Amino acid sequence: MSDAYDLVVIGAGSGGVRAARMAATYGARVAIIEEYRVGGTCVIRGCVPKKLFVYASRFSDMFEIASSFGWTVDAKFDWPTLLANKDKEIDRLESAYVAGLEKPGVEIIRDRGVITGPNGVKLLHSGRELSARYILVATGGHPQIPEIPGKELGITSNEAFHLKALPHSILIEGGGYIAVEFATIFAGLGVDTTIIYRGDCVLRGFDEDMRRGLEAGLTERGIKLIYQTTIARLEKRGTDILATMSDGVSAPYGAVMFATGRRPNTHGLGLAEAGVKLHAHGAIEVDEYSRTSVASIYAVGDVTNRAQLTPVAIREGSAFAATVFNNTPTTVDYSLIGTAVFAEPELATIGLNEADAATHDNIDVYLARFRPMMNTLSTKSERVIMKLITEADGGRVLGLHILGPGAAEMVQMGAIAMGMRANKADFDRAMAMHPTAAEELVTFKAPSYVYRGGKKQ
Ligand code: NDP
Numbered sequence: 001m002s003d004a005y006d007l008v009v010i011g012a013g014s015g016g017v018r019a020a021r022m023a024a025t026y027g028a029r030v031a032i033i034e035e036y037r038v039g040g041t042c043v044i045r046g047c048v049p050k051k052l053f054v055y056a057s058r059f060s061d062m063f064e065i066a067s068s069f070g071w072t073v074d075a076k077f078d079w080p081t082l083l084a085n086k087d088k089e090i091d092r093l094e095s096a097y098v099a100g101l102e103k104p105g106v107e108i109i110r111d112r113g114v115i116t117g118p119n120g121v122k123l124l125h126s127g128r129e130l131s132a133r134y135i136l137v138a139t140g141g142h143p144q145i146p147e148i149p150g151k152e153l154g155i156t157s158n159e160a161f162h163l164k165a166l167p168h169s170i171l172i173e174g175g176g177y178i179a180v181e182f183a184t185i186f187a188g189l190g191v192d193t194t195i196i197y198r199g200d201c202v203l204r205g206f207d208e209d210m211r212r213g214l215e216a217g218l219t220e221r222g223i224k225l226i227y228q229t230t231i232a233r234l235e236k237r238g239t240d241i242l243a244t245m246s247d248g249v250s251a252p253y254g255a256v257m258f259a260t261g262r263r264p265n266t267h268g269l270g271l272a273e274a275g276v277k278l279h280a281h282g283a284i285e286v287d288e289y290s291r292t293s294v295a296s297i298y299a300v301g302d303v304t305n306r307a308q309l310t311p312v313a314i315r316e317g318s319a320f321a322a323t324v325f326n327n328t329p330t331t332v333d334y335s336l337i338g339t340a341v342f343a344e345p346e347l348a349t350i351g352l353n354e355a356d357a358a359t360h361d362n363i364d365v366y367l368a369r370f371r372p373m374m375n376t377l378s379t380k381s382e383r384v385i386m387k388l389i390t391e392a393d394g395g396r397v398l399g400l401h402i403l404g405p406g407a408a409e410m411v412q413m414g415a416i417a418m419g420m421r422a423n424k425a426d427f428d429r430a431m432a433m434h435p436t437a438a439e440e441l442v443t444f445k446a447p448s449y450v451y452r453g454g455k456k457q
Contacts, residue, residue: 013043137276167191181342183218
């Protein structure tokens with residue numbers, strides 16, 4: 001077989017797979033190189049197995065209120081069963097990804113690719129040299145671990161998906177997506193869970209009411225929060241790990257997990273040698289068409305660090321293929337990206353948070369806090385929080401934030417309206433569906449409060 005391709009993609013994750021499939025569908029001869037498993041972080045050790053774990057962990061909340069609906073539940077949890085069933089599903093999805101690549105004729109190469117020049121890629125294991133009209137780098141990212149003594153004793157989300165047994169306790173460092181999602185997973189499965197975070201409230205950058213609401217939800221589930229502190233040192237103590245914090249306090253834990261951000265996978269790819277420019281943290285610099293500083297080399301997804309989210313990588317992969325192989329220059333609109341944190345309670349958001357919106361415009365804030373109907377027969381007092389932020393006097397909807405059951409599903413639908421530049425009257429025109437939580441969003445009467453000239457009134 002000839003080693004000349006129209007496109008060689010390095011990395012078979014969300015962005016690379018989409019780009020390869022579409023380019024092949026447009027008639028290009030495509031090879032995709034993957035050294036681990038087809039599907040990338042999202043499918044193999046990210047979003048998908050995480051969500052399966054989230055479902056598993058949510059049963060404990062359900063069991064808590066089950067008796068108020070007349071049920072008696074004698075529940076036991078078996079971690080190996082969850083792992084085995086999760087692995088089976090991930091295998092099935094990986095096969096589906098492979099089939100999706102092979103159908104339009106993409107050649108899958110199991111190896112590690114290194115760029116040798118603007119049009120060359122060498123396979124490290126087989127030694128084969130490929131030539132490509134275009135190269136797409138879609139190698140994703142990896143967990144970043146703080147440089148502290150004993151850091152090798154900690155795990156990251158990568159290992160959390162394969163633990164042989166659940167630890168009796170876990171200390172999770174970080175206050176972002178992965179920290180709060182895994183904290184609720186572990187706590188829901190019965191692990192004594194502590195978050196240690198250098199800031200003063202989890203999820204920096206999210207709307208303040210949502211952060212505080214989530215914090216309360218985490219605490220209600222027994223998760224301990226240590227703020228303005230970091231892990232300074234880890235040491236082995238019998239079967240436990242002794243963590244010494246920056247304030248000098250030490251405590252043993254069954255496991256320690258770092259959820260302290262992710263860095264682009266750009267090391268050892270031959271990028272610098274090929275003349276591809278990188279940003280300070282190693283992310284590949286690209287233009288609006290995902291083209292790097294070398295005209296024949298493109299990059300999409302986490303390796304470019306534009307927004308570390310699967311759907312964004314997929315969009316970038318599609319836009320690249322349409323631009324280069326379908327003669328349709330296509331860019332990605334990053335202005336309105338919805339995002340969900342699958343913690344417990346669930347948080348989803350799109351558009352501006354209150355603090356940012358108030359600095360841009362005169363705004364109206366509609367805020368609802370209520371007990372979800374599911375909890376009303378029980379003593380569980382947790383509230384759903386919904387917030388709609390609009391331009392003053394019923395103008396355009398600028399932000400939508402929801403904390404509570406089904407938040408991500410609701411915000412995904414709200415994203416359509418916001419993308420169409422809906423205003424408050426457009427939301428109000430929708431007939432409420434009763435009884436639902438989402439009906440609150442279309443029945444807000446007067447603002448809860450307003451900001452004029454940046455000041456809350
Ligand atoms: P995040 O960027 O969300 O959070 C990283 C956290 O680690 C922050 O709280 C940060 O603190 C803290 N941190 C960073 N460096 C250090 C350090 N040296 N010492 C102590 N604390 C540190 O990253 P995650 O790892 O949680 O997730 C990576 C990315 O993956 C996310 O940004 C997200 O885009 C994506 N993701 C998306 C999910 C989803 O869509 N549901 C789920 C999981 C991941 P500070 O706030 O002070 O910066």
